[in-house]
Amino acid sequence: MTTPSLGRVELLRVAEAVAQEKGITADEVLAAMAQAIETAARRKYGMEHEIQAEVDRKSGEIRIYRQLEVVARIEDATREIELTDAQSQNPEAQIGDRILEPLPPIDLGRISAQSAKQVIVQKVREAERERQFEEYKDRVGEIIVGEVKRMEHGNALIELGRAEAIIRRDDLIQREMFQPKDRVRAYLYDVRHELRGPQIFLSRTHPQFMAKLFEQEVPEIYDGIIEIKAVARDPGSRAKIAVLSKDSSIDPVGACVGMRGSRVQAVVQELAGEKVDIIPWSSDDATFVVNALAPAEVTKVVLDPESRRIEVVVPDDQQHIAIGRRGQNVRLASQLTGWDIDIVSESQESERRNDEFRTLTAMFVDRLNVEEMIAQLLAAEGFGSIEELADTPLDDIAAIQGFDEEIAAALKERAEQVLEEEAEELRRTCEELGLSQELVDFEALELSQIIALGRQGVTNLDDLADLATDELIEMLPEAGLDEAAAGAIIMAARAHWFEGGEATETETEAAGEADVERETA
Secondary structure, three states, rough: OOOOOOOHHHHHHHHHHHHHHHHHHHHHHHHHHHHHHHHHHHHHHHHOOOEEEEOOOOOEEEEEEEEEEEEEOEEEEOOEEEEHHHHHHHHOOOOEEEEEEEEEOOOOOHHHHHHHHHHHHHHHHHHHHHHHHHHHHHHHOOEEEEOOOOOOOOOOEEEEEEEEEEEEEHHHOOOOOOOOOOEEEEEEEEEEEEOEEEEEEEEEHHHHHHHHHHHHOOOHHHOOOEEEEEEEEEEEOOOEEEEOOOOOOOOOOOOOOHHHHHHHHHHHHHHHHHHHHEEEOOOOHHHHHHOOOOOOOOOOEEOOOOOOEEEEEOOHHHHHHHHHHHHHHHHHHHHOOEEEEEEEEHHHHHHHHHHHHHHHHHHHHHHHHHOOOHHHHHHOOOOOOOOHHHHHOOHHHOOOOOHHHHHHHHHHHHHHHHHHHHHHHHHHHHHHHOOOHHHHOOOOHHHHHHHHHHOOOOOOOOHHHOOOEEEEEEEEEEOOOOOOHHHHHHHOOOOOHHHHOOOOOOHHHHHHHHHHHHHHO
16 A cells, blocks of 8 residues: 555545634635635646546545547547447447546646635535535524624624624614624524625514513523513514413413513613613404503594404593504504504594484484484494395384384385485486496496496496406596405406306416506507
């Protein structure tokens, strides 16, 4: 067994040293060296050759080959070899195989050596970044501690030992200033490949940064006894956190506050004085919203589950507290609960109820031709339309205080008669406008809306189907349609254009493109 030469041994030592310094494997360094040697060999033997270099992991010996394809007849001597010549080197060679033809060792000149060095440095840097990516990609969601390297255009570059991370300006708490060498804690929220290589992104404004800080300060959260259900932050100013205890004997709010506020104060200090409201979470949406609006008092809530809106009525002197400075309290409560919250004072609600009561009373007097007192009783009982009155069972109407069966029957009969007269009037209007029966029966629009379109020249389904979304929205301003709703109505009108009555995805896209072309024209 031959002893490796000094140069070869030195090569392996260099590879080991670089690998240890950069935190990568020696094989990755040797692979970079092999690629550098390939680059230098191409400069010597010609760029048209397919060069392959190997560095022996044990001996440090460098071997250089030219890769050739076995062919029946040579057309490119730099990349091909005849079958007979190939079989003289390898008897099992067949046409289409690729063989490696050894090349003499090369002596790296000054220029080639410099190029090789650049390739090695680049490849080692890439391997180092890939190691960083693999190390940190599984740590997303953790709090990372690092040292500020420098501030650059408002961003903080953070030294993490062998890696470097960035806290972008938007991820820094306002008015927070760092100096080089400062120790900083931040939330690792993303690690991704970019043009410059893998990038590690940290944040001090992310809602989960506060959640993780509480997890570090409150053992019950770390142990899973208390669960953080939601977090909302206005970084550097105020935050709300909703907590739930899985043990009925443990108060989740008290545990997070700590003895004399020690636990929450530790979090507040880390967040540059950000005020934190700790809210008990509830599975009942109304209760959760009321809790989230603390410290404001709430007298009544009205939920609309379909639109996820909730109206909250508060005493007049509590309205400014519920809304908060610049709307901060209600905005954070909305983020925390996932509901759109409307704050209404008691006086505003009372005034609105009175307006609604007067409007309904006038409507019943006008349309039913009844006395004002009867109209007021109907409005007070919650009837909001003639249709509701017509659909209500006779016994329920008669049960209203001040009514009897005779009055109830007369009111119900009168409501049904009014609706029938109005329907007949709408039918006559449809005939006068020349509306097609298909359009009249179109279920995606109310008859009153169809008549409104008819007065603007839309008399059949094809007319409706030819409209662009913005045209339909403009024609029906009171309907409050958005682009999606208007588009759905128009596509429903176009259904009869397509086989089977429904537009395929391709046909829908084509129709949409036609709309764009028509609008552009």
